[in-house]
Amino acid sequence: MIALRLNDLRQHSDILRLRSGGSLMVRFVEPRDAESLQGYFRSLSVRSRYNRFLGAMSELPRTQLDHFIHVGEDDRFSVVATMLVDGIETVVGEARYAFEPDTASFEFGLSIDDRWQGQGIGQALLKNLECRAAAFGAKRLFGDTLRSNAAMIGLARKSGFAFLPSPGDWKLVRFEKHESGMPCRRIRCEPAVRRYLAVQRRHDRPCPQVRLFLHAEPRRLEAGAV
Numbered sequence: 001m002i003a004l005r006l007n008d009l010r011q012h013s014d015i016l017r018l019r020s021g022g023s024l025m026v027r028f029v030e031p032r033d034a035e036s037l038q039g040y041f042r043s044l045s046v047r048s049r050y051n052r053f054l055g056a057m058s059e060l061p062r063t064q065l066d067h068f069i070h071v072g073e074d075d076r077f078s079v080v081a082t083m084l085v086d087g088i089e090t091v092v093g094e095a096r097y098a099f100e101p102d103t104a105s106f107e108f109g110l111s112i113d114d115r116w117q118g119q120g121i122g123q124a125l126l127k128n129l130e131c132r133a134a135a136f137g138a139k140r141l142f143g144d145t146l147r148s149n150a151a152m153i154g155l156a157r158k159s160g161f162a163f164l165p166s167p168g169d170w171k172l173v174r175f176e177k178h179e180s181g182m183p184c185r186r187i188r189c190e191p192a193v194r195r196y197l198a199v200q201r202r203h204d205r206p207c208p209q210v211r212l213f214l215h216a217e218p219r220r221l222e223a224g225a226v
Contacts, residue, residue: 014128019120022083024092026128029078031069033091037080038065040091045114051149052111054172068096081112081125092116093125099136106133106141122155130159130182142176144169 013027029037041049042059049057060068068078081093093116097108108129112122133141144166145152156163156175166172 016124016128018124024121024124025082025089026079026125027082028071029069029080029094030071033080034065034069036091037068037094040080040094040113043113043115044111048111048114051146051152052109054146081121083116093121095125095129097129097132099133099138104137104139106136106138108133108141108143110143117151122151123159126155126159130177134182138182139179140176141178141182142174144172144174146171147173 013025016024016026018024038059041052044052046056067076071077076096076098078094078096080091081095082089083092084090091113093110093112095108095110097106099106106129110122110125110129112125130141143156145156147153153163153173153175159177160181161175161177164174164176166174
């Protein structure tokens with residue numbers, strides 16, 4: 001696994017236009033985000049944190065926070081959605097995802113700050129994740145959430161996802177979309193992704209020196225409230 005330079009990460013920030021006319025930045029998480037990201041999770045309601053992590057917690061354990069802020073560690077990747085509030089960059093949402101090259105599957109989970117829900121941020125972030133999946137050449141995009149998580153289920157349904165039981169856990173429902181239903185299908189892979197896929201074709205298994213954000217942990221990237 002390689003560590004990407006911060007300058008490389010900052011080149012791939014996305015500015016999204018919300019239906020309200022406001023702007024939303026989606027960018028890679030950096031080590032400097034540790035305090036603001038922890039504050040974000042602490043500020044979520046009990047229900048939203050439970051929906052996001054499928055269990056009661058008041059904040060991220062230190063080891064899990066470290067995974068969030070160090071891109072590529074444990075083959076996962078994190079982004080934050082931020083807005084300028086009184087001139088200060090404020091985290092209003094986050095997502096974590098992984099790509100499995102053997103099955104061309106892209107698994108993700110996300111959450112939106114309770115105070116910013118209902119303003120189209122979840123929909124904008126989900127569409128951005130679909131484009132990121134297309135950049136990897138994903139054929140399948142999916143996530144798992146609690147059957148009681150009406151907000152996430154509603155967002156996924158509105159975004160054209162199909163629903164099916166989540167393997168191994170009756171409390172969860174899986175939502176998924178295949179390549180033909182994704183936007184940005186013609187997007188070009190980022191150079192690092194292209195290099196990774198080229199190595200994959202030459203090896204029977206992932207080369208440890210070039211593994212990037214891959215092999216999702218089953219049912220641990222679950223989508224939260226939106």
